[in-house]
Amino acid sequence: MNAPVEHAIAKQHLIDPEICIRCNTCEETCPIDAITHDNLNYVVNFDICNGCLACVPPCPTGAIDSWRNVERAKPYSLEEQFKWDVLPDTTELDNVDAPFAVARPDDELPAEVQHITEVATAGQGGPALAPWSASHPYVNLYAPTRPITATVTGNYRLTDADASSDIHHVVLDFGSTPFPVLEGQSIGIIPPGTDDKGRPHLLRMYSVASPRNGERPHYNNLALTVKRVTEDHEGKAARGVASNYVCDLKKGDKVQVTGPYGSTYLMPNHPASSIMMICTGTGSAPMRAMTERRRRRIAQNEGGELVLFFGARAPSELPYFGPLQKLPKDFIDINFAFSRVPGEPKKYVQDSIRERADKVFRMLNDDNCYIYICGLKGMESGVLEAFRDICRANGADWEALQPKLLANARFHVETY
Numbered sequence: 026m027n028a029p030v031e032h033a034i035a036k037q038h039l040i041d042p043e044i045c046i047r048c049n050t051c052e053e054t055c056p057i058d059a060i061t062h063d064n065l066n067y068v069v070n071f072d073i074c075n076g077c078l079a080c081v082p083p084c085p086t087g088a089i090d091s092w093r094n095v096e097r098a099k100p101y102s103l104e105e106q107f108k109w110d111v112l113p114d115t116t117e118l119d120n121v122d123a124p125f126a127v128a129r130p131d132d133e134l135p136a137e138v139q140h141i142t143e144v145a146t147a148g149q150g151g152p153a154l155a156p157w158s159a160s161h162p163y164v165n166l167y168a169p170t171r172p173i174t175a176t177v178t179g180n181y182r183l184t185d186a187d188a189s190s191d192i193h194h195v196v197l198d199f200g201s202t203p204f205p206v207l208e209g210q211s212i213g214i215i216p217p218g219t220d221d222k223g224r225p226h227l228l229r230m231y232s233v234a235s236p237r238n239g240e241r242p243h244y245n246n247l248a249l250t251v252k253r254v255t256e257d258h259e260g261k262a263a264r265g266v267a268s269n270y271v272c273d274l275k276k277g278d279k280v281q282v283t284g285p286y287g288s289t290y291l292m293p294n295h296p297a298s299s300i301m302m303i304c305t306g307t308g309s310a311p312m313r314a315m316t317e318r319r320r321r322r323i324a325q326n327e328g329g330e331l332v333l334f335f336g337a338r339a340p341s342e343l344p345y346f347g348p349l350q351k352l353p354k355d356f357i358d359i360n361f362a363f364s365r366v367p368g369e370p371k372k373y374v375q376d377s378i379r380e381r382a383d384k385v386f387r388m389l390n391d392d393n394c395y396i397y398i399c400g401l402k403g404m405e406s407g408v409l410e411a412f413r414d415i416c417r418a419n420g421a422d423w424e425a426l427q428p429k430l431l432a433n434a435r436f437h438v439e440t441y
Contacts, residue, residue, distance in 0.1 A: 037095045038069045038076070042109050045088035051080040061103070068106035071095075076166060078203035135169055137227045138213065138286055145439040146290075148398070148405040150427050154434035155288060156395055158295035160237070162288045163205045169228055172215055172281040175199050177274045178246065185341035191253040192307060192344045193272045194234070197280060198246040204282070206233050206247055208314035209290040209397070209437075213283035216270045228283055229267035232310035232399065232439070236318035250310040250344055290397070290437045292318065299329035299394040301385070303374055303408055305336040308400025308440070309344055315397070316357060323356065329393060331357040332384070336374040336404065338365035358384075375407035382415045389416070389426065396430065398438045405440045 040051070040060075045067055052060040052067065059073035060080065067088075080089050091112060095101065101113070134142075146153065155162075167173045179196035206212070213228035220226055234240075235248040253272040254265025274280065292300065292315045300319075302312040312333060319328055337343035340363065349359055360377040363369070378385055388394040389412065398408055413423040430436035 034094055035097045035100070036092045037071050037100050038074050039091045039093055039101065039106065039112060040067045040069060041088040041091045041112050042066050043088075043111055044086045046086055048085060050083045050085065051089045054080045054083050063107050066107050066109060068103050070103060071100035076163075078166075078205065079201065081203060134165055134286070135213075135228070135283075138230065141230050141441075142286070145441055147438075148402075148409070148440055149431065149436055149438035151431050153289045153431060153437050155291045156293035156298070156434045158293045158298065159291035160207055160294060162207050162210060162291060163285060164288050165284065165286065166204070167283050169213070169215060169283050172213075172283050173199060173202055173204060175204075175280045175282045177276055177278045177280060179240075179248075179276065180272075180274050183250070183344040188339070188342040190306065190338070190342040191255075191272060192342075193251050193253070194344070195249045195251055195271055195274060196235075196240050196246055197249070197282065198244065199282075200245065202245070204245065204247070204285070205237075206285045207237050208233070208292045208318050209311045210285045210287040212247070212249070212285055214267060214271060215281040215283065216267045217281075220266075226266055230284075230286060231271075232307075232314075233285075234310035234313045236314050236321060238321070242321070250307045250313070252307045289434070290439055292397075293393075293395050294327070295393075296327055297329055297393045299331070299388060299391060301332045301334075301388050301394060301396045303334045303378070303396070303398045303400075303404075305374060305400030305404050306342075307344065308398075308404075309335060311397065311399055311439075313345055316352070320352070320356065330388070332360070332381075332388065333357055334360045334362065334374045334377045334381075336362040336364065336377075336400070339363050340366075373407060374404055375411040378408065378411040379414065382418065385412075386415050386419050386421075389430075390421075392433065392435075395435050396437065398440065400440055402440045405438065 047067065052062060056077065056079055057073060057075060059070050061068060061070065084090065093113060175197035177195065178198045181194045183192045183194050184190050211230045211232050213230050215228045216226040218226060231249045231251060233247050234250045239246045240248040251268055251271045254268040290311065300315060302315065304312050316331060319331060335343065340346050360381060362372045362374045362377040364371045364373055416423040416426060427436060
């Protein structure tokens with residue numbers, strides 16, 4: 026949860042008078058008339074602006090993409106902004122991690138989002154922080170009461186036709202309405218219709234599987250990795266409302282989306298950072314986003330090592346199996362674990378982790394290595410036990426190390 030002081034601080038959207046060329050593009054673009062001007066400056070009304078960001082992409086100079094942390098009760102007034110020759114100097118408030126003006130703090134998120142988040146992150150042993158070099162996330166720009174409409178531009182089955190797991194790669198396009206996401210964030214999808222009690226369906230959350238510049242670079246889109254649910258946790262036949270809805274979507278269909286969500290499960294950006302990724306099934310979504318981000322920026326030498334431990338029943342049921350095999354070995358160290366291959370012993374991600382004990386122990390103790398776990402809840406205890414055993418074999422104590430990893434934003438868990 027956010028600290029109380031963050032509830033009183035917000036990011037105010039401003040326009041830099043030094044580089045604004047008064048082209049009027051922002052005022053014409055704003056759908057709610059939050060931008061106005063006089064004979065000197067173009068300004069943004071804090072009380073009207075809802076943070077849709079529609080004005081940001083068209084601005085030719087970037088003057089519109091300016092922000093300051095302010096006290097919510099005392100934002101810069103229009104009268105003050107009209108008098109500026111330059112933006113105000115930064116203050117002590119700029120050291121506060123303020124939420125975006127329209128992004129509600131975590132403890133004001135929809136109840137179903139809070140519940141899902143608490144369940145998903147329970148295994149990390151306490152509240153997590155975002156890596157110090159992670160980019161600033163936008164959170165909860167679109168709520169269930171005012172979702173954004175996306176258009177389906179692609180829906181592809183990732184697993185073989187005869188595989189028991191029906192996993193799809195779904196691409197959503199947001200058109201001209203900005204929907205900024207970072208690797209590791211999630212979105213909500215609201216299935217149409219009502220439940221058996223006549224109430225609208227609650228949103229379901231899905232991790233984003235594409236990097237921040239989109240599934241198709243420089244387009245306002247993103248990808249999801251979604252498994253069709255056909256049975257409940259006890260193995261009984263059950264049709265998942267949201268998963269079947271998403272997996273059945275056709276190109277051109279419209280989808281109601283909320284979010285983005287998530288302010289801590291974010292990838293580091295500093296050049297020395299290494300990433301250890303541990304996942305099963307659709308838990309590969311954030312790992313694909315992080316890996317693709319690094320792949321697209323390989324020329325910039327943006328980070329250290331990438332190590333992936335990826336588990337599934339068999340190769341035919343592992344999403345992105347083909348593309349992963351094409352990645353250079355000096356770019357990413359991939360370790361598969363298959364538990365249902367005929368004639369072979371069962372192997373789980375924790376077994377692969379133990380096989381690479383020396384490297385895992387080194388990365389656990391590397392201050393620039395960040396660990397991400399995502400997938401089925403059942404994998405969690407096995408992975409933690411493997412970490413515990415590896416530490417013990419090297420004369421270390423996992424119970425003492427884990428709190429240090431959390432304190433340094435190096436340990437992140439999302440399991441369901």
